[in-house]
Amino acid sequence: MKYKRILLKLSGEALMGDRQYGIDPKRLAEYADEIYQIHQQGVQIAIVIGGGNIFRGVSGASNGMDRVQGDYMGMLATVINGMALQGALESKGMLTRLQTALKIEAIAEPYIKRRAVRHLEKGRIVIFGAGTGNPYFTTDTAAVLRGVEIHADVILKGTRVDGIYSADPEKDPTAVKYDVLTFEDVLKKNLSVMDTTAFTLSQENKLPIIVFDMNKNGNLLKICQGDNIGTVVSN
Numbered sequence: 001m002k003y004k005r006i007l008l009k010l011s012g013e014a015l016m017g018d019r020q021y022g023i024d025p026k027r028l029a030e031y032a033d034e035i036y037q038i039h040q041q042g043v044q045i046a047i048v049i050g051g052g053n054i055f056r057g058v059s060g061a062s063n064g065m066d067r068v069q070g071d072y073m074g075m076l077a078t079v080i081n082g083m084a085l086q087g088a089l090e091s092k093g094m095l096t097r098l099q100t101a102l103k104i105e106a107i108a109e110p111y112i113k114r115r116a117v118r119h120l121e122k123g124r125i126v127i128f129g130a131g132t133g134n135p136y137f138t139t140d141t142a143a144v145l146r147g148v149e150i151h152a153d154v155i156l157k158g159t160r161v162d163g164i165y166s167a168d169p170e171k172d173p174t175a176v177k178y179d180v181l182t183f184e185d186v187l188k189k190n191l192s193v194m195d196t197t198a199f200t201l202s203q204e205n206k207l208p209i210i211v212f213d214m215n216k217n218g219n220l221l222k223i224c225q226g227d228n229i230g231t232v233v234s235n
Helices: 026-041 057-062 068-092 113-121 139-149 183-189 196-204 219-225
Strands: 005-010 043-050 096-100 127-129 154-159 180-182 209-213 230-235
Touching: 005 139, 026 043, 026 219, 043 068, 043 113, 043 180, 057 113, 057 180, 057 219, 068 127, 068 154, 096 196, 113 127, 127 139, 139 154, 139 196, 154 180, 154 219, 180 183, 183 196, 183 230, 209 219
Parallel strands: 005 043, 005 154, 043 127, 096 127, 154 209, 180 230
Antiparallel strands: 209 230
């Protein structure tokens, strides 16, 4: 396997499947199957999920809600998603740990870097919930931060599209897909990969990002094996 330890970033919206909001059990089961494939190959897996399928702090703030309050609500939404994914993974026989940046002892361990790494070394899948634990930071930033902390080989950002395009491929049929980009390219071309804080953190720590279609069966395994799937962003 090309990558021994990965940080998988999933959007909350991805868990909706064809629904308008919430969690689609079918999509959850599909993701668990994909993760199972790489787990069987001995890949150490850490996961960060967004909360947009339940609540988005930014949209709450735009509707007159206090931004800080909204962001904390978003963090709790990521914990709900983390618990849902944990249940799906464990139903397929994988051992997991949910660690959160906010203390919620009844359902999750507090995030402790050394403990997280030890779980990974023992073959457990670690899900990081509640973002960074701070308002104004996205789950993209949380994903890169945790990836850097646990010394992940790569950030795998699972989306609905098969990589990074020159424009939104769902809106612009002339959009061109990039197979390989440098961090500088992304900044020059003003491409939206992750928010600026996450992106800069990844660049500074020389942690590559692969953006790929998580909904296509087998993609996750192929990436870990070194196949050219999606778009690779690196130094």
